Amino acid sequence: MSEAILLREDQGPIAVLTLNSPGNLNALSDAMLAALRDVLNVLADSRDIRVVILRGAGKAFCAGHDLKEMQAGRAAPDGGRAYFADLFARCAEVMQMIPALPQPVIAQVHGIATAAGCQLVASCDMAVAAEGTRFGVNGVNIGLFCSTPMVALTRNVPRKIAFEMLTTGQFVDARRAAEIGLVNRVVPAESLQDETLALARQVASKLTAAVRIGKRTFYEQAQMSLADAYDHAARVMVENMLWRDTNEGIDAFLNKRRPDWAE
Structure with a gap:
């Protein structure tokens, strides 16, 4: 039996959610978005969980939307218009659920966070990144401007920096991401889990x-x-x-x- 696409492990008052699709770099597929929506709905009603950590399995945090699924959507008679509209609406719903969640959500980021994956980091309340992590809204490199990731990004970083990232498709490293306000702190890769948990425990200790x-x-x-x-x-x-x-x-x-x- 295959493992769940989204894992949840509670460590006392902290819920650790792991995007568990390393084969496609934890892409925000239809199944991943549905799983995130379901678990966030459950957490919204929880009185026991005080902080949520969101992380990715394997070598990356999240590479954005599943491009293979998106291309398959073009097979519909309308060329994919209805599917794309529904996909971006479902993604926007999940992104908005994170700041609306009663508990603070901390992104634990490593490897890469690109396009909608970068949007996911920007949607979280805080973020801790491993040294060497790369961030980008790089859809423009394949002809797709990251318009929906732009919404969260421009609410995190200065406009001119966001616009440069969006129009050039260039990546920024973890240190630069901290300088521009996309992440709170950068830590050695081997300390990422411990440092993120320490921040979560500090928040969880408050009223x-x-x-x-x-x-x-x-x-x-x-x-x-x-x-x-x-x-x-x-x-x-x-x-x-x-x-x-x-x-x-x-x-x-x-x-x-x-x-x-x-x-």
Whole structure:
């Protein structure tokens, strides 16, 4: 019996998801997108999982869409129009589920993250990359501009840098990816798993409800004007301040003791 295309391993409050299709560099095939959508739906309702790690099996994180599947879609009477529209809609749904997930999602990246694979990294809340990892939105090299990956990329890196990557198809290495804000940190390849887990554990140690409301507000305020963002964030902080566990956390800090949180 073949192994699942997407693996899940829970390490306490951390869910580790592994794209498990190394033969095609963990491409976002129809099956992979369906598996991601299903597991993200399950995680959205989980009260036990506080952080999610997303990684790839084999020698790469993710090489983007499955080009063989895409070419096969051209056999339809409409030349593939309906299939392509559905494919990009399904991919956009998955990419939007990640920032909408209550838990922070950390991409653990190695090898390559190209096209929709780079989009996947950009859609995660944080990313840790191994030295030597390469990132690219290189569809233009085969005549397909990475228009949907562009959406996530331009919300992570400066516009001129994103435009250069999109129009030249050139790759950036992990160090450059950190400089432009695509990843949070770069670590030796042999330390990638440990460093990513350490970051996940640090986040998981915080008050879960505070991290969840904070993540939601982070993305909400980013879409608002400056004044509206301050008004919205202030309302959220009032709500947060009135929690029992926040009162306990502040009291514990002032009295130099560990907080006794209910969660």
